[in-house]
Amino acid sequence: MIALALATAVSAAPAALFGHRQLRRRKAAAELRIDTPNGIDESGFVRIGGIEQWIEIRGEDTANPVLLDLHGGPGATNTYFAHRTRAWERHFTVVRWDMRGAGKTFGRGEQGTVCFDQLLADAVEVTGYVRERLRTNEVILLGNSFGSVFGLRLAREHPELYSAYVGTDQNVCGGEPDDIAFHETVRRLRSSGKGSAAAKLERMGADPTTWTAADWGLNAKLTASADPFVATMFKKLILPAMWFSPRHRLRDLKAGADGMKFSERVGVESVHFDAWRDGTRFDLPFFIFQGEHDSLTPAPRARRYFDDVQAPHKEFALITDATHFASFWQPEQFLELLLTKVRPVVVAARKG
Template sequence: MLGHRALRRAGGARQLRIDSPNGIDEQRFVRIGGIEQWISIRGEETANPVMVEIHGGPGASHSIFATRTRSWEAHFTLVRWDMRGAGKTFGRSGPQGQGEMSFDRLCEDALDVTRYARERLGADRVVLVASSLGSVFGLRLARSHPELYCAYVGTDQNILDAGRDTSVHEALPARLRAAGKHKEAAAVEEMGRAPHPLTADQRAAYDKLTVASDPLTLDTLKRVVLRSLWFSPLHSLRDIGRYFAGMKFSARLTPALAAFDDRADGTRFELPFYVFQGDRDVITPPERARSFFDEVAAPVKEFALIEDASHFAAFRHPDRFLHLLLTRVRPVVSGAAGGSRAA
């Protein structure tokens, strides 16, 4: 098993090699928000648009998907960042060295990473791509700082409404009962009756049940997420252990999100606004993302479904996601005329 892993990692390392004369391949720790945080900058042509990615989780670094998204780097300079509490940043200094773990602190970190990328690459503004929990940060960054971002792209778009819409929670026990998991369904309903937001431990249990309740989501977790982590040429066995430890550590962020309300924060964005969502996502359903999208006012806005995709849609179908980036986003951020459409 380890021999097979070594062969796959060696092949992945060859795949990631960038030899173009104007390319860039940097992975380093940068001092962000008072601690050393891991940032990767990769692309085959530094004149391409810069794309800063905000990962989800909490603590689920996207650096594990480097080989799956290799084709993106021919068209964009991709900036990936392991948030404090996540991945290589967590591994650098452990739980005691992460400093303040709060939503506001991570938002400030994201702004500092954006400014670092702009300065390092000489870019006036960058494309902001935010996924899952990262899209909670992404909406606020895009709304408040159009001077830094030339477009917002949300995928696995998370829409928070202070708990008003309970459809996602209600759908989970229904799926569990349909699968004959009545005890698990009762446990989910008990969480919902609690008079307080879910604790970090409850949230972790809830997320596991959500994944187990949907065959496509479970298949994506196994074939896309875990396989990418296991074969990543950027991650040693020790890094893999730290990856999971970082996710557990970062779970402390989630209880505070229960009070967030995206509509109350505003639906006007002074930049092009895109949502590319998995059509079968049960974690961040496309219906909720589309409902919010319909209320958004933006200079350009577009919504598209990625077919046969659950959560992690961009990584299950990276070529389809790239096609959307190239046909809908890049013409606008490159100065070409763009319109507003949905599909």
């Protein structure tokens, strides 16, 4: 859906809009500038897993805890949202990484092997790079949507690498069959006169383990387009963030859209990951902050998994007036949760 919307916007944009885009990008670049004495603002390609992968590190004080952001999609880089989360950088050093198959990493060329296990191995290597580069053992793992699928395994298998796990748009695969969201999408499509689209979903069936990569991509697109809240979010949040990003040229936007299509192969692979079977015990603080209206990764399912989690400290919170991409739709509310729930636990562990 992001790829289609972006392609439509670029092709339809008159010359005046490109001029307006340049003005907005210059303003955003000025607001993103970091000039504090102990600040950091660096980005570039780092050799990870045998290929060059894009990593951005930003924060006003490198003594702050680190947030390692695992983006969703798969293939949907979060680097577009730096302007939305500028306030986070006063309290955390934010690290964003374009995984293989995503964003500027995809635009670089050779992707090597792109699969769930390889992304997991890459994430461990990125974590090591960040710990060494920032000379810290204090890394908070922040999993978004698809990134939260393998973020759970990272946090469970490598508690020595992370000081806490935070899931948002938490995607919980496996467990008891749950086709409520699927049938709600079919209902919404039919009620809005999109009977043929509803029929396509019904022919696919509600069991994601039987889908092809194309089926997985179609379900994601139709689920998003059928939800009016998500449609508003795409129009008011995602497309402006991409279009006015001062750090992304038009060819970067195209690479990002192409990467999402390319990465559907990993999306369909991820549905075979069973979070409950993989384990519900975590040897680190565990948090889930979920959009209350999320139709793509519904909050009740995330809550069911959370209730089964055993961890030395755990907390769950709803982000009000938010659907998917909750942390970027409500960045101030999300920051408040980080500051009042996560950071005190991390700082107390540091003092201890």
